[in-house]
Structure formats: C-alpha cells, structure tokens
Amino acid sequence: MDTVLRAITDDGAFRVITIRTTDTVRGVIAAQGAEKDVARVLADLVTGSILVRQSMAPDLRVQLILQPNARIRLVADSHPQGLARGITRGLVQMAEGADMRFGGTSVLQVARTLHNGALQQGVVQVTEEGSVSTALMRYMTLSEQVVSMIAVGCHTDARGRVLEAGGYLVQLLPEVVPGPLMVMTERLKDFEDILPLLAAGKGAPATLLGELLYGMPYTVVGEDEVAFGCTCDETRLAATLASLPKEEIESMIADGHVIDASCDYCSKSYQFAPERLRGLLARS
Numbered sequence: 001m002d003t004v005l006r007a008i009t010d011d012g013a014f015r016v017i018t019i020r021t022t023d024t025v026r027g028v029i030a031a032q033g034a035e036k037d038v039a040r041v042l043a044d045l046v047t048g049s050i051l052v053r054q055s056m057a058p059d060l061r062v063q064l065i066l067q068p069n070a071r072i073r074l075v076a077d078s079h080p081q082g083l084a085r086g087i088t089r090g091l092v093q094m095a096e097g098a099d100m101r102f103g104g105t106s107v108l109q110v111a112r113t114l115h116n117g118a119l120q121q122g123v124v125q126v127t128e129e130g131s132v133s134t135a136l137m138r139y140m141t142l143s144e145q146v147v148s149m150i151a152v153g154c155h156t157d158a159r160g161r162v163l164e165a166g167g168y169l170v171q172l173l174p175e176v177v178p179g180p181l182m183v184m185t186e187r188l189k190d191f192e193d194i195l196p197l198l199a200a201g202k203g204a205p206a207t208l209l210g211e212l213l214y215g216m217p218y219t220v221v222g223e224d225e226v227a228f229g230c231t232c233d234e235t236r237l238a239a240t241l242a243s244l245p246k247e248e249i250e251s252m253i254a255d256g257h258v259i260d261a262s263c264d265y266c267s268k269s270y271q272f273a274p275e276r277l278r279g280l281l282a283r284s
C-alpha cells in the first residue's frame, strides 16, 4: 500500500512531505501501456501531482500536464476522493512516431482547484533534461511563491519494471530566517537525486523522513493512503458521447448496435444501447 506522510520540524522552520507511490505508478503505467522513457516520466508526473496536492490542499484536485514537444502530452490527475483517501490516474497522448524529446518548447502546466471552486493554473518551462522535479520546484517558486525542494523518482529494473517509486517535498515555512534554510539546502544536496535512496530500499515514507531530517527533531502531522484509481462513470462517458456531432450520433442509432465506449484513463468500457443514444440526442 502506498502512503504519504506530512511532518513539521520542531523548530517550526520546515514542512516535509514524503511519499511512496510504487503501486500507484505501476497501476497508471499498466493502464496506459506506457514504456521506457514515457513510463519513467509519467511515473514522476504521478508522484509530483500527489506531492503538489498534499502540499497545497490535500482535499482538492491537482492535474499536471507535461508537453515535452508538440506531439506528446502526459497527464497526471490526482483526486482527493476514493477508497483510499486519494486516487490518481494518468494519460498518455502521443502522435504516431512521437518521442520524448525535450527542448525549448517543453512545458509543464499545473492546474489545481481552489476551495471556492475556481481553477488556478500555472505554466513553467521544462529543462532539456526533462526533469519533473526541477519543473515543479520552478512552479512552486514562481506561481505559488513557496520556496520548495522537490525530488521525485522511479527506480526500475533492467527490463523497465517499476521496483520503487516515490519522492519528497521540503517547504520553508513563512516566518523562517536564513540560517535554517542554508542548513537545509546544504543537507538536501545529498538527496537531490532520490534514485539512490529508492534503490537502497529507503523509499518508505517514514524511512525517507528519517533520512532527510536526520538529527532534526520533527513531528508527523498527517498520513494519507494513496492509490491508483479513476473517477470515470457512465454519466461522464455519456457526456463525452453527447459532445459528438449530431449526425454521428444519428448514424450510430441508425446502425442499431450497442456502442462500446471506454475510458481513456483506465480503459474501463461502458455500453450504450441505441435508446440511450437517442436520449442523449434529445438533450443536446
């Protein structure tokens, strides 16, 4: 089971969130049939979306949309609802023959729901290395004005199977003076790349917290479960069908077959009888 831990250092200087996303990432990658570079970056995006949600507002939705180039788009969508206290899904949209090449036009878009229902969005550039961690830190600093250190990663075996995925986020609380920040920055240099920790079996949120805050007193203030999951249902899929051109729906009704529609995120399929389609047409 994947979990996330939220802690605060006892000097009141830092908020730290550590997360294990191994099962969640495996679920998303399998549902999308993602491989190699696409799978690795999608994994980081999924972990990042949960970290952002946990740090900004655990009870609200966060979506990360990464566009390495014009031909490929990766989405991570983290929801607070679900069996566990948060479910996350992902989506890969790529044109025929597209690759994961990053360049001058690579961007990461962060969209999050606010408590008043409004949508807050920010777009940041992604470096040519395609680092999700770096892009998220940039977003936090520029759009949210919160100094944050973030690392996400996915450790795989030689065949690309996910062995361990996770990450951390360290945030400077507002009233902090420069001293503790320098100490923390210095300390986190050892953990900029989280992969060695994951590879060494130190990916459990409690272990990660102990490593990051070694020798610093802290208190765990929250724990949530994290899981792969989708929010699709029949009504949503019907709404997607209803948005098709009227003639197209009419021709599907004329064919008289039951229409199979499946969710792009989780591949669950839904069946719509011609009568149901007629109902959609009446309402559109």
Ligand SMILES: [Zn+2]
Pocket: 230, 231, 232, 263, 264, 265, 266, 267, 268
């Ligand atoms: Zn679905």
